Amino acid sequence: MNIVSQSRYSPGIYRNSEFSKKAFWQSTASIGRPIEEAIESLIELYRQCSEADWDGYGANPVSKESIYEAVEFIYMLPSGFPMPNILAEPSGEIAFEWYKSKRMIFVIGFNGKNMISYAGIFGSNKTHGTEYFSDTIPPVILENLRRLNS
Amino acid sequence: MVNVDPDEPLARFIINKGDYRADGTVRHRIFLPSPKTGQTSVFRIFGLSENAIWEIGDIEVAQKRNPPLSLKGRADIFVRQVLKTGLNIDADDIPLRHANITNWPTEQSAQRLIAMELAGMAHLYLK
Numbered sequence: 045m046n047i048v049s050q051s052r053y054s055p056g057i058y059r060n061s062e063f064s065k066k067a068f069w070q071s072t073a074s075i076g077r078p079i080e081e082a083i084e085s086l087i088e089l090y091r092q093c094s095e096a097d098w099d100g101y102g103a104n105p106v107s108k109e110s111i112y113e114a115v116e117f118i119y120m121l122p123s124g125f126p127m128p129n130i131l132a133e134p135s136g137e138i139a140f141e142w143y144k145s146k147r148m149i150f151v152i153g154f155n156g157k158n159m160i161s162y163a164g165i166f167g168s169n170k171t172h173g174t175e176y177f178s179d180t181i182p183p184v185i186l187e188n189l190r191r192l193n194s
Numbered sequence: 195m196v197n198v199d200p201d202e203p204l205a206r207f208i209i210n211k212g213d214y215r216a217d218g219t220v221r222h223r224i225f226l227p228s229p230k231t232g233q234t235s236v237f238r239i240f241g242l243s244e245n246a247i248w249e250i251g252d253i254e255v256a257q258k259r260n261p262p263l264s265l266k267g268r269a270d271i272f273v274r275q276v277l278k279t280g281l282n283i284d285a286d287d288i289p290l291r292h293a294n295i296t297n298w299p300t301e302q303s304a305q306r307l308i309a310m311e312l313a314g315m316a317h318l319y320l321k
Contacts, residue, residue, distance in 0.1 A: 099209075099210055099223075100209045100210070100255070100256075100259040100263055101228050101235065102228040102229065102230035103228070103229065104229050131221065131223055132223075133223055133226055133306075134223070134226045134227070134228055134229055135226070135229055135302060136229070137302065139306075141221070143215070146219060146313075146314035147314065149310060149314075151222065151310065153302060153303075155302070161301075161302040162303055162306075163303050163306040163307035163310055164307075165307070165310055165311070165314065170307060170311075171307075172301075172303035172304055172306065173303055174301070174303055
């Protein structure tokens with residue numbers, strides 16, 4: 045079974061197993077290069093940030109659950125949208141950043157609890173909020189990504 | 195509490211390369227509050243030479259990490275720019291010249307938006 049079906053439709057299958065690079069790559073034989081790179085980044089980020097205080101300023105550890113949600117999002121992201129920059133935040137959330145300039149930037153975060161928090165600056169307009177995330181990317185997230193890339 | 199002037203600069207010291215971009219801009223992450231304290235630790239740097247500023251970062255931030263880390267840079271921002279976002283400055287002077295950015299909203303997305311605004315106004319200096 046590949047990770048696409050695992051992450052989109054039956055995440056519990058691999059959520060209960062050991063989180064490892066090997067496990068990922070055993071099930072990612074046919075995915076595209078940008079997705080591969082994004083998943084590599086997430087695995088590396090988990091390695092670096094899974095213990096408390098990874099930032100030297102008292103950060104919470106990144107959880108496996110937030111990594112899984114981030115992976116699911118990557119697979120759900122429609123083709124044509126650029127892959128995000130991936131980073132951890134002090135709260136322990138995984139953040140995806142789409143950056144064009146200081147005044148054109150959109151960031152979302154995964155906390156491992158099926159919620160996406162988002163914030164965006166689009167010129168002089170700003171937005172932020174939280175959306176439930178399960179089987180599909182919330183429309184408001186896609187709308188803001190289109191706004192950034194239009 | 196020590197009074198702070200709106201026109202004085204603050205430095206947030208950077209110990210992770212991921213906190214800035216190749217184009218010389220700062221990522222919002224560097225300004226997000228610590229989950230331990232709910233505040234962002236900064237230093238007041240008015241009237242200090244460059245060497246003195248870096249010395250504070252080395253001694254009070256990088257070397258106090260366990261294990262000690264190397265300082266990568268700093269993000270400077272003015273007090274008035276912080277106040278403009280609705281946040282406050284609490285200059286506790288512990289250690290000397292230390293202050294905290296306070297009054298963060300509790301909602302994660304609201305924190306992130308403010309941190310993005312601060313990052314957009316900050317100036318990056320690499321060591």
